[in-house]
Amino acid sequence: MTFSALKIDKDSPVPMYHQLKEAIKEQILNGDLKPNEKIPSENMLAETYSISKMTVRQAMSRLVSEGLINREQGRGTFVAPKHLKHPLRRMASFTEDMRSRNLEPGSKILKFERIPAPKEVAEALSIEHGEEVTRIKRLRLANDRTVGLHDTYLRKDIQISQESLESTGSLYKLLESKKGVQFKGGEDSIEAIQATEQLSEILKVPANTALLQVTRIAKDSRGEPLEYVVAVYRADLYRYTIQLNR
Amino acid sequence: MTFSALKIDKDSPVPMYHQLKEAIKEQILNGDLKPNEKIPSENMLAETYSISKMTVRQAMSRLVSEGLINREQGRGTFVAPKHLKHPLRRMASFTEDMRSRNLEPGSKILKFERIPAPKEVAEALSIEHGEEVTRIKRLRLANDRTVGLHDTYLRKDIQISQESLESTGSLYKLLESKKGVQFKGGEDSIEAIQATEQLSEILKVPANTALLQVTRIAKDSRGEPLEYVVAVYRADLYRYTIQLNR
């Protein structure tokens, strides 16, 4: 057991439960803790690091909700069996999504403009019809192959420049780390569509091919809609995967 | 404020945080608490019901993860803005999914058999190639219209009869309430496919139409795969919606 190597800094501004959570997470991801292996008991961990059981439990609860461990009353806590694929459990950006699939994400901006919100967009963002929004149309690449097309609309108080987006690459990263935006979550709606002539040209597939369309409304920390995206993906290059709880 | 009507039974075998959670949930769902309305503070609730703040917080945390409320440090806790659609937040059965859309779910069993697991199924269920599984092929209906086709494979220790499934309607309900199965969660993989000739006949759509295919691996309380389903839906009648956190 490599747990002895673990250390928790009580004076750190980072909460202790978070330090413990990340430490265990790392051991699971790098293989020190193997699937189905038993994790030291909560009481044990509390004693070892001289923190209270409730704090240990908070770390554990979050690991459970990330799907990394399973708790069984009376038996113990175990590393979750490994997954073959890499289903996401949280709202991810295209960039994060591709990285988790071990693909190199890329972008090509086709349009970057400020326009009055069309009806559908205004409705999704809960703003007035015609209110100004930023509209970004981008080809999305994985290992230099075109996998999809993103049509993004941002609420007008989100001010970004084409240059900053081009240099950052990831819209979510730009918003979160440079614009102080906090995403709380969002809703994805996924459907199958037939390629229109225009889409078939852009994505280089035959007309009428089946495509996967993901429509997202992303929300800020107050739960207000912030971003509306219609993403269309080549069905042969992209599938949407998600890990769910019950 | 109708919170005074709320009561918590300290001697009940039902945890207090669960009682509190359900009570608040009900007030949100029946409209006593309106979207964006402020909920009494944690300290207030703790005092009112003479329970500790940590217990109140456990109730709140679960409501947050169900997407019903938002917490904002320094400001308070608020009922989440309502959603236009009904995106799911947890692994749902087809039956639950349809009900949440206000549609009446239905089924027509096409096949009910015990067969040796094909390779793909064995892999998904982490069992030996050729081990016996229950295979159920069903048309799925919403308001008596065919919306999709489910091809389900169950691990061999799950023993159900065609009659019990027919009388219950919902496979998940049958397993959970009569067979003591506990689903922990699962993984959904969603892709767009073209209708084969066979599928186009069954679903009554033209050949090569775009269809939505959802492949699910559902897991039991120990995290072991239990059910493998390949579901194919008519793109014009079904979309997959999901609520995500970040």
Added chain:
DNA sequence: AAGTGGTCTAGACCACTCT
């Protein structure tokens, strides 16, 4: 400054599993 949610303690007792 007052009020709110966020973190944390140092215990306690219970329900469950395994031996």
Added chain:
DNA sequence: GAGTGGTCTAGACCACTTA
């Protein structure tokens, strides 16, 4: 019976928002 996770207490202090 020993060990484990699940619930709960009665405090404490901190970080943040709002007035």
